[in-house]
Amino acid sequence: MSLDAGRMLGRLAESLLTGRAFDLAVPYQQQSALGFGMLLAQIRGQLEGEAAILAEENQAMRAFLKREAAGIGDGELRQRVEAGADGGLGSLRVPDLRAANDALRRLLIDLHVYAESRPAERDLEERIWQQLLATTERRLSG
Amino acid sequence: MSDDLAQRLQAYVAQRLPDAENPRVVALERIHGGASRETYRFRLSLGEGAEQRERPLILRRDPPGSCIETDRRNEFEAYRAFADESLGVPVPEMLWLEEDERWLGHPFFVMQEITGYEASPVAISQPPYAEYAEAYGREKYEILGRIARAEPRGIGLLAHFAAPAPGDCWQRELAHWEEVLDEDEPGPQPIIRAAIRWLRAHPPPPPLRVGVVHGDYRTGNFLYDRDGGIHGILDWEMAHLGDPLEDLAWGFSPLFDFQGSGLAGGLLEREAALRIWQESSGLDVDRDALQWWEVFTAVKGQAIWLSSGREFLEGKNPDPILAIASLSMVDKQDRAALVALGRAS
Numbered sequence: 001m002s003l004d005a006g007r008m009l010g011r012l013a014e015s016l017l018t019g020r021a022f023d024l025a026v027p028y029q030q031q032s033a034l035g036f037g038m039l040l041a042q043i044r045g046q047l048e049g050e051a052a053i054l055a056e057e058n059q060a061m062r063a064f065l066k067r068e069a070a071g072i073g074d075g076e077l078r079q080r081v082e083a084g085a086d087g088g089l090g091s092l093r094v095p096d097l098r099a100a101n102d103a104l105r106r107l108l109i110d111l112h113v114y115a116e117s118r119p120a121e122r123d124l125e126e127r128i129w130q131q132l133l134a135t136t137e138r139r140l141s142g
Numbered sequence: 143m144s145d146d147l148a149q150r151l152q153a154y155v156a157q158r159l160p161d162a163e164n165p166r167v168v169a170l171e172r173i174h175g176g177a178s179r180e181t182y183r184f185r186l187s188l189g190e191g192a193e194q195r196e197r198p199l200i201l202r203r204d205p206p207g208s209c210i211e212t213d214r215r216n217e218f219e220a221y222r223a224f225a226d227e228s229l230g231v232p233v234p235e236m237l238w239l240e241e242d243e244r245w246l247g248h249p250f251f252v253m254q255e256i257t258g259y260e261a262s263p264v265a266i267s268q269p270p271y272a273e274y275a276e277a278y279g280r281e282k283y284e285i286l287g288r289i290a291r292a293e294p295r296g297i298g299l300l301a302h303f304a305a306p307a308p309g310d311c312w313q314r315e316l317a318h319w320e321e322v323l324d325e326d327e328p329g330p331q332p333i334i335r336a337a338i339r340w341l342r343a344h345p346p347p348p349p350l351r352v353g354v355v356h357g358d359y360r361t362g363n364f365l366y367d368r369d370g371g372i373h374g375i376l377d378w379e380m381a382h383l384g385d386p387l388e389d390l391a392w393g394f395s396p397l398f399d400f401q402g403s404g405l406a407g408g409l410l411e412r413e414a415a416l417r418i419w420q421e422s423s424g425l426d427v428d429r430d431a432l433q434w435w436e437v438f439t440a441v442k443g444q445a446i447w448l449s450s451g452r453e454f455l456e457g458k459n460p461d462p463i464l465a466i467a468s469l470s471m472v473d474k475q476d477r478a479a480l481v482a483l484g485r486a487s
Contacts, residue, residue, distance in 0.1 A: 028172040035462035042469050098329070105330040112336055129485045132333050136480060139473040 006048050013040035047094075053142040054097035055089065057135055061104040062087060064131050068111065068124060077114055081107055108132075147246065148184070151201065154245045155186060158238055163189050168196065174463070175261075178379055179214070180205050183255060198257050199237065203250035205459055215239060215302065218251045220354070220381035223297040230288045232256075232365075232374050256365055256374040263362030267401045267408055270368050277370025279410025280418055282361070285375060286393070287422020290353045290386035299354065303383045308348035311385040316341055316438060319445045326449035333476045334444045337437050340483060346434035349385035350425050357381050359389040360398040361407035387427065390419055391435030396478050397443060397471060433482065440479035447471040 016037030024030040065085035072078040084107045090100060108128065115125040152167040159165050170184040182201040189195055204214060218239040224231040234254040241249040265271060266278060294300050306314050320338055323331065357380025365374035392398075394415075399408045406415040416427055451468025453459045480486035 026171070028174065031174050032462065035466065039462045039465050039469075042466060046469060102329040105332050109330055109332045109335050112332060113339070116336075116339065129336075129480075132336070132476075133480055133486050136333065136473060136476045136486075140477060 006044050009040055009044040009047070013037045013044060016040065049142045051092055051094055051097060053139060054094065054101050055092060057138060058087075058097060058100050058104055059089065060134070060138075061101075061108065061131070064127075065104070065107060065111070068127070071124070072111070072114065073118075074114060077110060081111060147182070150246055151184070154240065159188075163193075170201075174461075175376075178205075179203060198255035200234070200253050200255045201250055202253070203246055204248040214249055214251060214379075215241070216381055217379040219299065219302040220356075220378040221253065223299045223354070224289075224292070224375075226297070229292055229297070231285055231292070232372065233378075234374055234376075259365035259367055259373050261362065261365050261376065263360075263398070263400050263408070266361060266366060267403070271366065274368075274370035275405075275409045278366055278372065279405070279407065279415060281370070281372045282364065282393075282407065282409065283415045283418040284422045285364075285372060286356075286359055286389055287419045287424075289356055289359075289375075289389070290351070290419070290423035290425060292354050294352070294354055294383050297354075299383065303381075305352055305383045308352055308385075311349055311352065311388075312341075312346050312434065312438070315382075315384060315388065316441070319438075319442045322445040322449055323441070326445070326452045328448065328452065331444065331448075331476075333479050334441055337441050337479045337483060341434065341437055341441065344434060346385070346387075346431035347428060349387065349431075351386065352383055353386045355382050355384040355386065355388045357389070358392065360393050360395070361400070361409060362398070385431070385435065386423060386425060387432055387435045388438070390416075390427070391432055391439045392442075394436060395439050395443060396481070397474055436482040437479065440475055440482050444472065444475045444479070447475060 014037075016033055021030050021033035021037060024033055062085045065081050069078055069081045069085055072081060084104060087100065090096060108131070112125070112128050115121040115128060148167045148170040151170065152165065155165045155167060156162075164187075166187040168185040168187045170182055173181050173183050175181040180201075180203045182203070184199055184201060185196045186199050187194060187196045202214070202217075218236055221233050222236045224233045225235060234256050237252045237254070239249075239251040240246075243249060260266070260271065267275065271278075294303065294305060316338070323334065323338075356375070356378060358377050359375075363375070363377040364372050365376065366372050393407050394412060396402075399405060401408050406412045410418075419425075420427060447468045450464040451472075454461070454464040454468065477486060
């Protein structure tokens with residue numbers, strides 16, 4: 001394994017924020033360089049936790065969909081939810097985790113629409129909101 | 143690049159002011175401000191020797207891509223509509239709008255630079271400004287009330303802005319921002335899509351008055367002094383006619399309380415802001431309608447953050463603030479949507 005790419009990104013951000021940006025004479029360019037330094041620092045922070053957050057979120061969503069699948073009255077939707085909940089951890093590459101996350105979030109939207117359209121599914125709707133809140137809190141604290 | 147731009151701008155000014163003596167563009171420099179258009183500061187020098195005088199001006203030029211796809215004419219006309227000081231809405235004077243691309247490569251407009259004041263949404267909560275937070279807040283909501291009170295026909299805006307029927311205000315805005323999301327979202331957005339369904343299922347009552355909506359009325363979009371005074375309302379690029387509650391709700395977004403103070407825009411208790419706005423606008427606030435517009439604010443905000451990130455990624459606008467805003471705001475906006483919907487506290 002080569003050197004830690006995240007640390008390199010952090011070093012690059014630090015270099016811009018504490019030195020190189022101030023070498024630029026034009027104020028607009030200086031502010032832009034500082035902006036890029038902040039962006040790099042932000043990206044570093046996100047990259048380090050992204051795989052873990054997505055893997056955890058995907059796992060939680062699959063578990064949720066698995067729990068709810070049996071109670072879904074719409075056969076076509078139930079089949080899709082069951083299939084979506086069935087995946088394992090799979091690849092840990094961020095693009096793969098993101099693709100899986102998109103598919104799961106799409107399923108969650110479909111399930112939410114289904115629950116909203118049926119007065120008898122108010123409890124399910126409530127659980128979906130709780131799931132969405134938990135996901136948001138996880139992302140914000142990650 | 144700036145030298146060439148200065149020369150081209152100078153040629154433009156010369157044809158705009160054919161009788162002016164020796165008009166020159168001096169000290170043109172690009173500045174940050176309003177990511178949707180390139181912004182430059184310069185001084186217009188007229189005359190010679192003892193007769194020479196200078197005026198600080200701002201050039202706003204369309205970039206190849208922008209944070210928000212807005213009509214520059216709308217922005218220009220909105221500023222101009224409030225030029226009458228008796229309206230009590232401080233705005234810079236607008237000089238020229240030019241849509242012919244031969245002059246500067248892209249359409250642009252030129253306006254007065256109001257100098258000597260601060261605009262930062264962060265500095266306002268720090269010394270020497272912080273002790274005047276309530277005073278800024280009071281004036282902010284008094285001015286917003288005056289914007290809501292302004293009669294669109296009387297200030298000449300009906301010639302430029304489409305006036306929706308009162309009952310259509312919410313539908314027009316929601317349809318617009320939903321379309322932005324449809325085009326720009328990088329992946330499914332379960333919270334914002336649920337918010338959109340909620341908005342359609344719970345339409346607000348028609349507004350008491352179809353008025354001017356600034357569209358981005360928040361801390362950070364006005365110029366303030368060191369004594370609690372506001373001297374310029376900026377960034378009218380999303381201005382339109384609609385329900386005045388839209389502006390009120392937008393400014394209440396927790397994302398614009400940059401220090402997490404719990405105050406409206408980081409300045410004032412929410413109830414105090416409502417009271418001041420009601421007195422100034424002459425309108426009562428329907429609490430259910432306000433909630434509708436607060437949920438809408440989350441949808442609009444998310445559309446802006448997501449499309450900002452997309453424009454940066456596609457190379458349409460290289461300003462890092464677009465990427466920073468997109469990366470840092472999306473999850474916070476989701477949470478704000480949950481709060482507005484009563485699903486989180």
